[in-house]
Amino acid sequence: xxxxxxxxxFRRDLRLHDNPxxxxxxxxxxxxxxxxxxxxxxxxxxxxxxxxxxxxxxxxLDAALQDRGSRLILRKGNALNQxxxxxxxxxxxxxxxxxLFEPEAFEHDAEIAHTLKADGVExxxxxxALLCRPGAVLNGSGQPYKVFTxxxxxxxxxxxxxxxxxxxxxxxTPKTVQSDALDSWKLHPHRPDWSKGxxxxxxxxxxxxALSRFIPSGLKTYAKDRDFPDRQGANSRLSPHLxxxxxxxxxxxxRARQAxxxxxLSESEADKFIAxxxxxxxxxxxxxxxxxxxxxxxxxEYDAMPWxxxxxxxxxxxxGRTGYPLVDAGMRQLWTTGWMHNRVRMVVASFLxxxxxxxxxxxxxxxxxxxxxxxxxxxxxxWQWVAGSGADASPFxxxxxxxxQGEKFDPDGGYVRRWVPELRRLPDRWLQSPWTAPAEVxxxxxxxxxxxxxxxxxxxxxxxxxxxxxxxxxxxxxxxxSDRD
Ligand SMILES: Cc1cc2nc3c(=O)[nH]c(=O)nc-3n(C[C@H](O)[C@H](O)[C@H](O)COP(=O)(O)OP(=O)(O)OC[C@H]3O[C@@H](n4cnc5c(N)ncnc54)[C@H](O)[C@@H]3O)c2cc1C
Numbered sequence: 001x002x003x004x005x006x007x008x009x010f011r012r013d014l015r016l017h018d019n020p021x022x023x024x025x026x027x028x029x030x031x032x033x034x035x036x037x038x039x040x041x042x043x044x045x046x047x048x049x050x051x052x053x054x055x056x057x058x059x060x061l062d063a064a065l066q067d068r069g070s071r072l073i074l075r076k077g078n079a080l081n082q083x084x085x086x087x088x089x090x091x092x093x094x095x096x097x098x099x100l101f102e103p104e105a106f107e108h109d110a111e112i113a114h115t116l117k118a119d120g121v122e123x124x125x126x127x128x129a130l131l132c133r134p135g136a137v138l139n140g141s142g143q144p145y146k147v148f149t150x151x152x153x154x155x156x157x158x159x160x161x162x163x164x165x166x167x168x169x170x171x172x173t174p175k176t177v178q179s180d181a182l183d184s185w186k187l188h189p190h191r192p193d194w195s196k197g198x199x200x201x202x203x204x205x206x207x208x209x210a211l212s213r214f215i216p217s218g219l220k221t222y223a224k225d226r227d228f229p230d231r232q233g234a235n236s237r238l239s240p241h242l243x244x245x246x247x248x249x250x251x252x253x254x255r256a257r258q259a260x261x262x263x264x265l266s267e268s269e270a271d272k273f274i275a276x277x278x279x280x281x282x283x284x285x286x287x288x289x290x291x292x293x294x295x296x297x298x299x300x301e302y303d304a305m306p307w308x309x310x311x312x313x314x315x316x317x318x319x320g321r322t323g324y325p326l327v328d329a330g331m332r333q334l335w336t337t338g339w340m341h342n343r344v345r346m347v348v349a350s351f352l353x354x355x356x357x358x359x360x361x362x363x364x365x366x367x368x369x370x371x372x373x374x375x376x377x378x379x380x381x382x383w384q385w386v387a388g389s390g391a392d393a394s395p396f397x398x399x400x401x402x403x404x405q406g407e408k409f410d411p412d413g414g415y416v417r418r419w420v421p422e423l424r425r426l427p428d429r430w431l432q433s434p435w436t437a438p439a440e441v442x443x444x445x446x447x448x449x450x451x452x453x454x455x456x457x458x459x460x461x462x463x464x465x466x467x468x469x470x471x472x473x474x475x476x477x478x479x480x481x482s483d484r485d
Pocket of ligand 1: 226235239240242273278279340342343345371373374375376379380382386
């Protein structure tokens with residue numbers, strides 16, 4: 001009886017450190033059966049960049065388990081069926097997992113736990129993904145927060161940092177259980193392999209290295225530099241690691257707090273970083289409490305926005321061929337590396353939603369497919385933030401000017417020149433608006449607009465006026481012409 005194994009069901013907690021489900025499984029003293037199930041039937045199918053990441057992260061997790069005498073068992077198909085099959089094969093009577101908090105997954109987990117319990121199997125879920133589980137941070141009336149700042153205050157007052165753990169040194173796993181071959185899942189792209197520019201180290205070691213690189217360097221000037229896409233190391237690039245649970249958000253926060261405590265950086269820099277990690281948390285809590293926001297506007301009046309259907313412009317946006325260098329640089333960075341700088345994400349999203357008046361859901365879907373950090377909650381929350389329709393959103397009339405954004409946040413043009421190399425010889429003065437350059441300047445830079453680089457697909461002022469007119473139809477606010485950056 002005592003040797004019945006515990007199934008440790010990995011999902012988006014692909015790590016051995018700070019893993020509550022693993023720690024609880026180890027405490028039982030029984031053999032552990034680490035399993036990952038590829039079940040693409042109950043939630044939105046993963047995007048292509050996420051599949052790329054998962055492939056490498058599972059290999060890293062398997063290697064880490066092998067170092068501790070274990071291995072990762074892979075199964076594909078309906079998660080409940082696969083768990084039941086494993087239970088039948090191994091005589092396991094316990095399943096431990098770290099919970100997912102997206103509404104579909106959360107309900108699905110509850111159904112699985114309910115069914116297994118009826119079969120006499122104990123099924124326990126833990127929180128390894130968030131600082132605080134949704135439902136634990138509520139306002140005085142017991143309602144979820146809809147505004148970030150009071151949420152942050154309450155979160156920091158409520159959330160308690162767990163002790164750092166490294167997991168058991170040895171993990172005993174039954175030898176005979178069959179596993180799929182990871183290659184047979186074909187998660188890595190073939191013909192064409194578009195991932196050659198993906199410069200990432202998925203897995204727990206990669207996550208820990210990213211944090212260790214960032215804390216002593218980028219974090220020192222984080223608040224000032226994080227908005228400049230060309231400043232190397234100014235952001236942590238932890239987002240895909242956090243999404244896949246290769247590092248606990250607590251680990252990142254503890255390391256930042258520790259560095260501030262040791263006077264290696266100012267407390268305000270650590271606080272800013274913690275606030276950004278808390279936006280991830282805010283997004284997850286919002287989606288958990290308001291599941292409809294994946295499909296509909298948080299503020300219902302925005303669902304009446306007169307979106308345009310314009311496939312040619314949507315395609316130009318996706319391909320980074322809008323004629324606006326900062327927008328195009330961002331979209332090409334995304335395609336090439338599976339990631340885009342946060343400031344530029346805001347600019348490209350604003351351009352799609354406002355200058356092109358294309359439904360934010362089109363942009364969200366493209367990001368979902370192409371981002372290595374594609375995260376249902378953070379993606380939807382941020383798209384609705386830009387669209388003005390979210391809980392604590394930027395007002396719709398805040399229309400980023402892609403030219404002045406470029407001049408302000410890419411003042412030396414390093415970012416644009418890197419991702420839009422056809423413009424590299426254009427002097428800074430015209431780099432963010434090539435169509436304003438005199439003919440001889442374009443000639444000297446070797447550019448014929450419309451041939452080497454597109455003319456703008458929409459004029460800034462016209463796009464802006466159209467967006468404000470559209471806003472007026474839903475909220476009567478289109479007359480507010482502030483153009484804040
Ligand atoms: C339109 C749009 C879509 C986005 N989609 C996603 C997404 O699918 N997945 C995702 O993880 N982030 C998303 N973001 C948020 C943000 O752009 C990324 O988290 C950030 O760029 C990741 O880089 P980093 O790890 O270097 O961030 P850092 O600046 O180092 O921040 C540290 C961590 O804080 C969190 N964080 C920072 N900013 C935000 C934010 N605005 N919202 C939520 N969490 C944040 C991330 O987990 C990040 O890793 C989106 C932003 C926009 C404007």
